[in-house]
Amino acid sequence: xxxxxxxxxxxxxxxxxxxxxxxxxxxxxxxxxxxxxxxxxxxxxxxxxxxxxxxxxxxxxxxxxxxxxxxxxxxxxxxxxxxxxxxxxxxxxxxxxxxxxxxxxxxxxxxxxxxxxxxxxxxxxxxxxxxxxxxxxxxxxxxxxxxxxxxxxxxxxxxxxxxxxxxxxxxxxxxxxxxxxxxxxxxxxxxxxxxxxxxxxxxxxxxxxxxxxxxxxxxxxxxxxxxxxxxxxxxxxxxxxxxxxxxxxxxxxxxxxxxxxxxxxxxxxxxxxxxxxxxxxxxxxxxxxxxxxxxxxxxxxxxxxxxxxxxxxxxxxxxxxxxxxxxxxxxxxxxxxxxxxxxxxxxxxxxxxxxxxxxxxxxxxxxxxxxxxxxxxxxxxxxxxxxxxxxxxxxxxxxxxxxxxxxxxxxxxxxxxxxxxxxxxxxxxxxxxxxxxxxxxxxxxxxxxxxxxxxxxxxxxxxx
RNA sequence: GCCGCCAUCGUCUAGUGGUCCAGGACAUCAGGUUCUCAUCCUGAAAACCGCGGGUUCGACUCCCGCUGGCGGUACCA
Numbered sequence: 001x002x003x004x005x006x007x008x009x010x011x012x013x014x015x016x017x018x019x020x021x022x023x024x025x026x027x028x029x030x031x032x033x034x035x036x037x038x039x040x041x042x043x044x045x046x047x048x049x050x051x052x053x054x055x056x057x058x059x060x061x062x063x064x065x066x067x068x069x070x071x072x073x074x075x076x077x078x079x080x081x082x083x084x085x086x087x088x089x090x091x092x093x094x095x096x097x098x099x100x101x102x103x104x105x106x107x108x109x110x111x112x113x114x115x116x117x118x119x120x121x122x123x124x125x126x127x128x129x130x131x132x133x134x135x136x137x138x139x140x141x142x143x144x145x146x147x148x149x150x151x152x153x154x155x156x157x158x159x160x161x162x163x164x165x166x167x168x169x170x171x172x173x174x175x176x177x178x179x180x181x182x183x184x185x186x187x188x189x190x191x192x193x194x195x196x197x198x199x200x201x202x203x204x205x206x207x208x209x210x211x212x213x214x215x216x217x218x219x220x221x222x223x224x225x226x227x228x229x230x231x232x233x234x235x236x237x238x239x240x241x242x243x244x245x246x247x248x249x250x251x252x253x254x255x256x257x258x259x260x261x262x263x264x265x266x267x268x269x270x271x272x273x274x275x276x277x278x279x280x281x282x283x284x285x286x287x288x289x290x291x292x293x294x295x296x297x298x299x300x301x302x303x304x305x306x307x308x309x310x311x312x313x314x315x316x317x318x319x320x321x322x323x324x325x326x327x328x329x330x331x332x333x334x335x336x337x338x339x340x341x342x343x344x345x346x347x348x349x350x351x352x353x354x355x356x357x358x359x360x361x362x363x364x365x366x367x368x369x370x371x372x373x374x375x376x377x378x379x380x381x382x383x384x385x386x387x388x389x390x391x392x393x394x395x396x397x398x399x400x401x402x403x404x405x406x407x408x409x410x411x412x413x414x415x416x417x418x419x420x421x422x423x424x425x426x427x428x429x430x431x432x433x434x435x436x437x438x439x440x441x442x443x444x445x446x447x448x449x450x451x452x453x454x455x456x457x458x459x460x461x462x463x464x
Numbered sequence: 465g466c467c468g469c470c471a472u473c474g475u476c477u478a479g480u481g482g483u484c485c486a487g488g489a490c491a492u493c494a495g496g497u498u499c500u501c502a503u504c505c506u507g508a509a510a511a512c513c514g515c516g517g518g519u520u521c522g523a524c525u526c527c528c529g530c531u532g533g534c535g536g537u538a539c540c541a
Binding site: 009010011013044046047049050108112115116119122123125126127128129130149151153166169172173174175178179180182183184185186187188190192193196197212213214215216217218238240241243245247248249275278279280281282286288305306307308309310311312314315316317318319321325356357358359360361369410413414417423424425426427428429431432433438439440441442443444445 | 465466467468469470471474475476477478487488489490491498499500501502503504533534535536537538539540541
């Protein structure tokens with residue numbers, strides 16, 4: 001049995017790893033692990049005009065942050081490198097030339113102007129927009145390539161049908177006459193995606209091409225290249241593409257898409273992966289929360305649905321909260337320290353964990369909720385200054401407490417509220433705002449214990 | 465326009481011819497616990513299974529058509 005080798009092929013043309021790529025990576029990763037295969041990351045940097053500085057580096061580090069470690073890639077090595085397409089240019093050229101020799105490709109000298117004019121006319125006539133084969137019959141092409149700019153195009157047969165069996169969707173077929181003479185090698189010497197993937201997937205012995213649905217219509221062109229070069233086909237599987245709430249293809253215009261955004265928001269890799277696993281797939285026992293390991297164990301590529309699911313950040317938030325609540329408090333402390341930075345005293349952070357653990361959904365919720373432990377309120381959400389008489393009484397009573405424990409403090413305040421004939425809810429709200437500045441806070445008694453007697457008194461006195 | 469993919473609650477989904485007047489989760493709403501919030505618990509509302517034809521004793525489940533959504537249609541991936 002052939003070894004399973006899969007890959008993802010991100011392009012360094014965006015700020016960072018796209019969440020859609022995380023999804024495809026997860027599927028590939030799980031499939032590889034499940035089948036004892038290899039998971040490869042290949043950088044497809046062939047579009048020189050859209051290259052984004054630093055993108056490649058961020059994509060790779062995001063992949064590691066999220067926990068989808070790859071077996072082969074530009075920074076981890078492997079025996080099928082180089083894993084960056086810009087370093088494989090001679091390879092693409094060689095195969096493009098081989099295609100020409102065999103009559104399955106040809107040089108094309110058409111200018112971009114002619115091409116766009118051609119497209120315009122076709123659109124007006126409402127006929128399919130395709131290359132018209134203008135350069136196909138040109139003689140003495142070899143002489144011209146010395147002086148003129150050229151591209152190499154795939155010579156698609158006008159007859160016949162190209163079909164393939166998609167692991168997720170079943171049989172898919174296209175009529176050859178509707179397939180465009182795709183550019184294979186661009187005039188700058190770089191390959192287009194179509195030549196690049198085929199050559200690299202073949203050379204890197206990729207067994208299963210698992211990618212998003214947007215590639216379905218170019219698959220027949222890829223298959224033609226495999227066949228023309230006499231190469232064995234990989235197995236194709238086109239998964240769903242993630243959607244915006246309005247069902248269009250997930251995009252940065254309508255949804256946060258960069259992995260780094262999710263990291264900055266305090267989403268946990270485990271939760272993101274768990275949530276993504278539920279897109280187009282469901283646990284056989286109906287579970288919602290499960291680990292990556294369990295996903296790998298239960299996942300079957302054939303069970304992936306072909307419908308494009310809408311990305312629902314509300315459910316992701318809920319799931320993130322589930323993960324936060326499941327943490328041991330020591331681990332949550334570490335996560336929070338990593339997130340908020342070293343400026344915050346660790347011992348104090350540790351004490352606050354039990355109070356906030358079931359109150360936050362994201363790591364970024366921590367400071368808004370627990371920030372008052374580290375810093376006195378700058379402002380107050382209700383008019384607290386008009387309550388000076390009551391505050392004085394609170395101070396007196398609190399000063400009399402000798403054992404500063406949540407329970408004792410709470411009891412004393414309860415008694416005071418009764419004496420003053422103020423509803424306890426109202427009473428505690430005044431105290432809460434006085435100490436935290438906010439109407440919403442962790443449990444007050446425990447918070448006061450952590451704050452300490454002196455600090456509590458100082459905060460109250462500062463309001464007089 | 466042309467080609468292709470897809471179609472169950474608002475969202476993610478279960479469901480592979482009868483056990484479904486369609487189950488779970490998120491979100492929503494109501495109630496309980498509670499010093500706020502959150503957690504937790506209980507309950508409610510929410511899909512005439514996109515529409516129309518078949519096939520069948522019987523279709524959410526199979527077939528066809530339509531409609532709709534999405535993707536592709538680049539010297540972008």
